[in-house]
Amino acid sequence: MAETPKEPAQAAEASKGIRKGRFEAGMDPLFAAFNSSVSFDKRLYAEDIAGSIAHASMLAAQGIIPAEDAAAIIRGLKDVRGDIESGKLAFSEELEDVHINVETALKEKIGAPAGRLHTARSRNDQVALDLRLYLVNRSRLVFEDLVTLIANIVDKAEGEIDVIMPGYTHLQRAQPVRFSHHFLAYGQMFKRDLERFQGALPRIAVSPLGSAALAGSTFPVDRRMAAQELGLAHVCANSMDAVSDRDFVVEFIFNAALTMTHLSRLAEELIIWSSTEFGFCTLPDAFCSGSSIMPQKKNPDACELVRGKTGRVYGDLMGILTTLKSLPLAYNKDLQEDKEPLFDALDTVRACLGIMGGLVPGIALNHERLAEAAADPSLAATDLADQLTREGTPFREAHERIGAMVRQGGTGEGLPSPEAMVEARNHEGGTARAGVLQQIAALREWLATAMPS
Secondary structure (H helix, E strand, O other): OOOOOOOOHHHHHHHHHHHHHOOOOOOOOOHHHHOOOHHHHHHHHHHHHHHHHHHHHHHHOOOOHHHHHHHHHHHHHHHHHHHHHOOOOOOOOOOOHHHHHHHHHHHHHHHHHHHHHOOOHOOOOOHHHHHHHHHHHHHHHHHHHHHHHHHHHHHHHHHOOOOOEEEEEEEEEEEEEEHHHHHHHHHHHHHHHHHHHHHHOOOHHEOOOOOOOOOOOOOOOOOOHHHHHOOEEOOOOHHHHHHHHHHHHHHEEEEEEEHHHHHHHHHHHHHHHHOOOOOEOOOOHHOOOOOOOOOOOOOHHOOOOOOOHHHHHHHHHHHHHHHHHOOOOOHHHHHHHHHHHHHHHHHHHHHHHHHHHHHHHEEEEOOHHHHHOOOHHHHHHHHHHHHHHHHHOOHHHHHHHHHHHHHHHOOOOOOOHHHHHOOOOOOOOOOOOOHHHHOOOOOOHHHHOOOOO
């Protein structure tokens, strides 16, 4: 049988600080380990300290705690942050969570005044604030990742503006399109992804601080002052909602999952295009690997991993939705399970955006193979039907006649060229050169203002 973990004296003392009064016995060691979240919530330390500094400033401004105690608390918290960042202070797994770790370290630095910090605050509003601040900060990194990927897609499209390839439906050759037009479809997907992440930011950047456990505080707190200290424009309107809401986590993970959908689609096409059977492109060596047994192999492992990790983020989304399902108001310990799927989705989508952003510039198109595929006579079928329609034949009849000709293996004589066919679609959003250049210009203009100041 595995040995049960022993609780150090410091951890026992910290645990007593929360359990003292109501409980006679200490926590079972197995439950203490089961209950602990510091192994993953320690990444919230900077936000936890920032929130505590803002809270202490507000408490002093409102006369709730002495100004000298608030000054000591703020000074001590900054020292704790420095110790964490320098590696001088290690997190203790026995101290349950990031909040108790920080509070314990603060008490060791400044003594009794540290005990005033938790006035008018609960770990319920504290952790909700930490998570919101963390997502505000990390969302901007996702914005940057998406901007880089979109910019690289636009650059690749512009650099290959005159390359024509078959467009597909049902993975069957359909009509000729510019490669740039096809590739820019992903630019539009990722543009919408960025807009979704940015659109969620105002719903994330709301302060729950001052809501305390669930009902608010009996102290004369100034919630808006604390929010403004943290750069948050609004406060949660309902204290019970404030401590139990994780909609913003769900929304972020959903946005990450949809972004992964688009990344996976792009990855899948690059896998297909780089296969010997298609031969449309070669992927950069830096994002491929070899076989352990077959010397000739160049495997598109980066793309395959992006495709595979998509399911992981879908799992994160289903996990958080299931956690929140049927939870009564207000805070429940179930909500501790919000962080790991969020952190995993964030880390995964950022890693995949970085991989695809780095891979796209190194894609080398096989121009000869693409031109050969685009010259497939069957790709002219729609244009021939359109021509018959312009000459007076009803479209359904024209469709039938051209279909029969294809079925009988028509000679293909007098067919329009791939260039003529793509240029015939000369309208906004079409595959003609002018329309594609218009897309590129519009995306470049949007990218110039896509990142908030």
